[in-house]
Amino acid sequence: MSSITDKVRPYIVWQSLIGTYRVRPLPYLIGIAPSIGHASYIALMIILNVSLTAVNYKSARPNGWFSSQYQEVLEYVMIRTGTLGFALAPLVILFAGRNNVLLWLSNWSHSTFMLLHRWIARIFGLQVIIHSITALALYVNIGTYSEELKLPYWIWGCVATVAVVIMLVASNIYVRRQSYEVFLVIHILLAVFVVAGCWYHVDIRFQRKFGYEMWLYAACAVWFFDRMMRMLRVLKNGMRRSNVVNIDDDVVRVDVPGVRWAARPGQHVYVYFSTLNPFRPWENHPFSVIPTAILSSFYEYVDEYVDENVDENVDENVDERHDEFIVVDTSHGPITAAFDSLFSTLSTREAGSKLTLDSAFTHPATRSTISVIWHFCPMPLE
Numbered sequence: 001m002s003s004i005t006d007k008v009r010p011y012i013v014w015q016s017l018i019g020t021y022r023v024r025p026l027p028y029l030i031g032i033a034p035s036i037g038h039a040s041y042i043a044l045m046i047i048l049n050v051s052l053t054a055v056n057y058k059s060a061r062p063n064g065w066f067s068s069q070y071q072e073v074l075e076y077v078m079i080r081t082g083t084l085g086f087a088l089a090p091l092v093i094l095f096a097g098r099n100n101v102l103l104w105l106s107n108w109s110h111s112t113f114m115l116l117h118r119w120i121a122r123i124f125g126l127q128v129i130i131h132s133i134t135a136l137a138l139y140v141n142i143g144t145y146s147e148e149l150k151l152p153y154w155i156w157g158c159v160a161t162v163a164v165v166i167m168l169v170a171s172n173i174y175v176r177r178q179s180y181e182v183f184l185v186i187h188i189l190l191a192v193f194v195v196a197g198c199w200y201h202v203d204i205r206f207q208r209k210f211g212y213e214m215w216l217y218a219a220c221a222v223w224f225f226d227r228m229m230r231m232l233r234v235l236k237n238g239m240r241r242s243n244v245v246n247i248d249d250d251v252v253r254v255d256v257p258g259v260r261w262a263a264r265p266g267q268h269v270y271v272y273f274s275t276l277n278p279f280r281p282w283e284n285h286p287f288s289v290i291p292t293a294i295l296s297s298f299y300e301y302v303d304e305y306v307d308e309n310v311d312e313n314v315d316e317n318v319d320e321r322h323d324e325f326i327v328v329d330t331s332h333g334p335i336t337a338a339f340d341s342l343f344s345t346l347s348t349r350e351a352g353s354k355l356t357l358d359s360a361f362t363h364p365a366t367r368s369t370i371s372v373i374w375h376f377c378p379m380p381l382e
Helices: 002-012 036-054 069-096 101-106 110-142 152-169 173-178 180-206 213-237 292-305 308-318 358-362
Strands: 239-246 252-255 268-272 285-288 321-332 345-351 369-375
Touching: 036 069, 036 110, 069 101, 069 110, 069 180, 069 213, 101 110, 110 152, 152 180, 173 180, 180 213, 213 321
Parallel strands: 345 369
Antiparallel strands: 239 252, 239 321, 268 285, 268 321
């Protein structure tokens, strides 16, 4: 059964849903197409939310609360979409965190959860928008909209809704590419407004009678857990002196002496360059990890086999180095290897600067043949 699964998986699970747009943005930078496996999960979440939102509304007539069936159904839709939106909030924050417990349980990559974070956030935003529109339509129909508009719970609900809409619009690839750090700060601030708006919206309106605030407790707990784990990882490693090497206009290598990290396939760390950005100490960047022994053999490989022009480019830029104090949040990456250790022959295609040969070093004793096809472009990245 496993052999059949291994043969089918590249075509059904890993294959891009739209051509080759899994590794490059769709036209007009509207997004990146998910794989068929990712799309299946996304479709399942959409179907589940549509079903929970749209089915099984039962009207009770006559009704002492509403003068018409239209008002009654609007009330039910408003309550249900609001509840589903609150239920999705912890999931949206969980999928965005780098210390997501599901990373350890599922062994999915962080990039997979970031993709799912964006799609679950869109579903969350749609639930919020429908909730707000149905509330508006309901109170306009009842005739109390002008009074509701002045109430604090309504104002805070508007704050949360507007913040959600801005986040959805401003989270596209174009904005992130222009200045990711600015985007991230604004994104977090808007998320704070969303949580605060939701809290005061239900706290003022329902006085904690129906437990809606429990979803917000869960969302905040997920966020605080992620930040606490980041802080503990940073404190564990402390501030270290590093040697920063400019490999290319867009590629940097950071050598950190004296560390004892057992580098695993796919492992990466987040580095804070506190001395480079003293006024923005929170900024950090992901780096792939490779141990010094493998790094040395890698450069021997470059010297012996790579084209002369590439070799000259590496030699020239390696001299452009300087020392920096850094803070490291480590370590992140998959728990198990992506490839079965039973295969005796491994053939890989590598591109760019991230040549870590993950699977080659996972089970070296079981490999009789390892072939690598590597494409490296020394020109600046665009």
